[in-house]
Amino acid sequence: MLFTKEEYKQRLKKVQTSMQEKGIELLISHDTNNMNYLTGYDAWSFYYAQCAIVHVNAEEPLCFVRAQDAGGAYIKTYLKNENVIVYDENYIHTWPKHPYDYLVEIIKERKWDKLSIGLEMDAHYFTAFCYEKIKQGLPNAKIKDSERLVNWARLIKSDAEIGFMKSAAIISQKGMKTAMEVINPGVRQCDAVGEIQKSLFYGTSEFGGEYSSIATLLPTGKGTSASHLTATQDKFVTGEATIIELSGVHNRYHAPMARTVLLGKPDQLKIDTMNKTIEALQAGIDQTKPGNTADDVAQAFWKVLDKYGIEKKSRTGYSIGIGYPPDWGEHTLNIYKGDMTVLEKNVCFHMIAVMQFGDWGVEASEAIRVTDNGSELFCDFPKELHIKS
Amino acid sequence: MLFTKEEYKQRLKKVQTSMQEKGIELLISHDTNNMNYLTGYDAWSFYYAQCAIVHVNAEEPLCFVRAQDAGGAYIKTYLKNENVIVYDENYIHTWPKHPYDYLVEIIKERKWDKLSIGLEMDAHYFTAFCYEKIKQGLPNAKIKDSERLVNWARLIKSDAEIGFMKSAAIISQKGMKTAMEVINPGVRQCDAVGEIQKSLFYGTSEFGGEYSSIATLLPTGKGTSASHLTATQDKFVTGEATIIELSGVHNRYHAPMARTVLLGKPDQLKIDTMNKTIEALQAGIDQTKPGNTADDVAQAFWKVLDKYGIEKKSRTGYSIGIGYPPDWGEHTLNIYKGDMTVLEKNVCFHMIAVMQFGDWGVEASEAIRVTDNGSELFCDFPKELHIKS
Structure with missing residues (x-):
């Protein structure tokens, strides 16, 4: 268990309070992150239907997983075993049968089928098919979009969460340092990512790394106009820039970072654009403090x-x-x-400037924590265009 | 472009024929894999709404992406630029605004709003919210579940696809060899994954590796009862078994493999269970040939x-x-x-035996291709319980 039982209980309370405010009596939380936040569940099983179920008056959430993942739920969640609800393997890829058929049964059995039920309508993996199963299976329920109710509960971090993010940040720095070392003319992009991944998983002797929720992004050359491209086996080329976006991860908490490296002789346009971008980022960071809004930060950034x-x-x-x-x-x-x-205080965000200009671009970012009076950066790594002549 | 234009055209034709059979005039294909199959698009942008759009009579599909990814679409797809449809950045995380609002506009503009429209209802990332946008925005359309129409078109592989999978298989072998070398008592799980990832990205001098669609799964000790657990910073322990499930990837094609390693002295129950499992896998493989059914393979497996x-x-x-x-x-x-x-012929599948027994388990698998008269394995790696005394 990564957090105290008390911390999990506080999370539940926060979510239940928000449910009451929105008139939601039962919440189906399909979002993988929310499920982890509410129960501690952690496994690569989100490719099939799973969710946390929160009754507004319950002592604990329910964790709904497939039979193959029951063992993982017993190991990873803080819940009593009776609150791990397991669906049979014969629901896997045997459409029109679907795990949510069983979820509907569970809800009926517990006589929750006339409640006001909140669904995370735009959560990853909460498919239209899941939704139809709920609507058709529970005709007497009042279905509502719970929107990002649990996500909002996650906005302000506890000290324990901040601790994990600080560990993740140290790992991010290690990964970026490796990237800056190994990206060289003639090196294959995939080989560079191999070294970066190794750094990110090794982490430090104190904090091990984990798989990231986004692969190392590595657009290069013309690809810098497209921030979500990943590595190929092509080689880095002298005269071209490469954007690196990565995150160290510790206990599923992230502290992402983006930087840009240029191979070859200095390119004044790219240097200037990067410096203007950094000035804009800094203007935003300077506006980051309790009481200011996201808009205040954005206004300062765009003013530059x-x-x-x-x-x-x-x-x-x-x-x-x-x-x-x-x-x-x-x-x-x-x-x-x-x-x-x-x-x-303890709102954390990734301030990222993706700057695209037709067939080229530069990028830099910082993971930021709002402090008592201002803000602090999670990572300590120069933002300037890294030039390797 | 990874495939010839002719191959992409054949894919489109196959899908359009299937659309006609199912009475679908317009297909919204939200599945990331299907989008890649139909257009060649390849970027880590699937965390926000994107899709391929196929009109039953069109010469090319449309590729619907956010503005930030337009550059990636121009680089990666085989499509004419006019068939890359770009939605504005102000649709990102500004609910209730949603990219599918713009998709609805596009469909209306082209006067496709009274057609029979197929939706991939249970595709990952095709959220309930996307679905409601389509239903509410296109009240005159006849909405149908296209089910896995494009997925089925992908079932039989071309020679070019088989080639990529064979490259992926060589990378899988390298990754598994590394795993067997580095998993030792006292080694942190995360460090082992660091080495495995490095192998998987380096691939061979001929074929570079890519990020896998599933992280390296590494349940160990009691965790072997739960096949989807990933590495932590805990150390491997003498006397415990570890399951490794991974895949080499080349040009997004996978050839997964699972094996089990035991640290310490031989454990007869695990050895026997592994051998029985291998016998069952082999019985299934022996039934793998054109004309037989998936059921025939399964019957042979379960008979053992x-x-x-x-x-x-x-x-x-x-x-x-x-x-x-x-x-x-x-x-x-x-x-x-x-x-x-x-x-x-050229149906490819991952035959995987996840064997779970309360608080322990063993696993082995093979990626298999159906040949003219039987089958062949993509990888060449012993399936026996690997014992490191």
């Missing part, structure tokens, strides 16, 4: 870009914490003009 | 287990090929009693 006449349409940050594939964003706070989320 | 009085409820295989997180299964053929899918 406007000064330089740089157009950037995509948001420039999002909250972070627990992560499972395919994403390490929490889907709550956005660093974007108009997001009026108020920053509080 | 029945002989030994071993109970196993989960299926024992599934088709494989392209893979993106969270899964490398194709969601079509199942090696399971009652699955009457007929095997044909």
Whole structure:
């Protein structure tokens, strides 16, 4: 158990309070991250239907997993065994049969089928098929979109969570240091990622690393115009830039970082663009403190870009914490003009400037924690364009 | 472009023929693997809404991605630029706004809003929210579940695809060899995965590796009862078994493999159970040939287990090929009693025996190709319980 039982109970209470406010009596939380947050469950089993089920008055959530994963739930969750609900293997890939048929049965058995039921309508893996099973199976329930109710409960981190993120950050630094060392002309991209992955898993002697919820992103050359490209077996080329976006992970907590490296002689346009980007990031970071909003941070960031006449349409940050594939964003706070989320102590976000200009781009980012009076960075790694001549 | 334009055109034709048979005029294919299969698109952008759109009479599919990924689509797909449809960044995490609002607009603009539209209802990432956007936005469309129409088109592999899987298999062998070398008493699990990942990315001098659609699974000790657990920073312990499940990946094609290693002195129960499992796998492999069904393979497998009085409820295989997180299964053929899918040449599947017994388990698997007269294994690696005394 990674957290005290008390911490898990506080999480449950926070979620139940929010459920009451929204008039939700039963919550089906399909989001992998939310399931981990509520129960401690941790396994690569999210490719088949699973969820946490929270009754507004329950002492514990239920953890709904397939039979093959029951052992994992007994090992990883803090729950009493009776609260691990196991569905049979004959629900796997035997459509139209579906695990949510069994979930519907469970809900009926417990006489919860007339309740107001919250569903995470846009959560990864909560498919249209799951939704139809619930709607058709529970015609007397009042179905509501619970939106990102549990995600919002995750926004402010506990000290224990911050501790895991700090460990993750040390691992991120190690991974980025390796990246800067191994990215050289003539080296295959895949080989560089092999070394980066090794660093990220080894972590430190104190904190081991884990698989990240996003693969090491490594767009290079023209690919720097497309931030989500991954490594191929092509070689790095002199004169080209490469963006590295990665995250160390510890106990599923992330502290992502993006940097850009240029192989060959200095390219003034890229250097200048990177410096303007860093100035904009710093302006945003300077506005990061309790009481300010995400919008305040975004306004400061874009004010610098406007000064330089740089157009950037995509948001420039999002909250972070627990992560499972395919994403390490929490889907709550956005660093974007108009997001009026108020920053509080221990809100953590990834402030990332993806700058794209036709067939090239540069990128830098920081994982940031809101402190009592301002903010601190999780990582300590120069943001400047790294030039390897 | 990884395949000839002709091969992409054949894929499209196969899908369009199947659409006609099912009375589907427009297909929204949200599945990441299907999108890659139909367009060549390849990036870690599936954490936000994206899809391939196939009109039953179109010359090319459309590739629907966010603005930040347009560059990636131009680089990776075989499509004309006009067939890359780009949605604005202001649709990202600004609910109730959603990229599918724009998709609905596109469909209306093209006057496709009264067509019979197929949706992949249970595809990973096709959320209930996407579905509601389509239903509410296109009230005159006839919505159908296209089920796994494109997945089924992927079942029989081309020679080029088989080539990529053979490269992936060589990488799998390298990864497993590393695993067997580095898993030792006192070694941290995460460090072992660091070495395994390095092997998997380096691949060979000819074929580089890529991120796998499932992380290296590494249940150990009691964890062997739970096949989807991943590495922690705990150390391997003398006397305990560890299951390794991994896949080499080349151009997104997978060839997975599972093996079990025991540290310390031989444990006769585990050795015997492993041998019985291998006998069952071999019986299934012997039934693998064109004309036989998945059921024939399953019957042969379970007949051996029945002989030994071993109970196993989960299926024992599934088709494989392209893979993106969270899964490398194709969601079509199942090696399971009652699955009457007929095997044909170049059907490929992962035959995996996950054997769980309360608080312990063993596992072995083979990636298999159906040949003209029988079958061949992609990998060449002993299946026996590997004992390191």
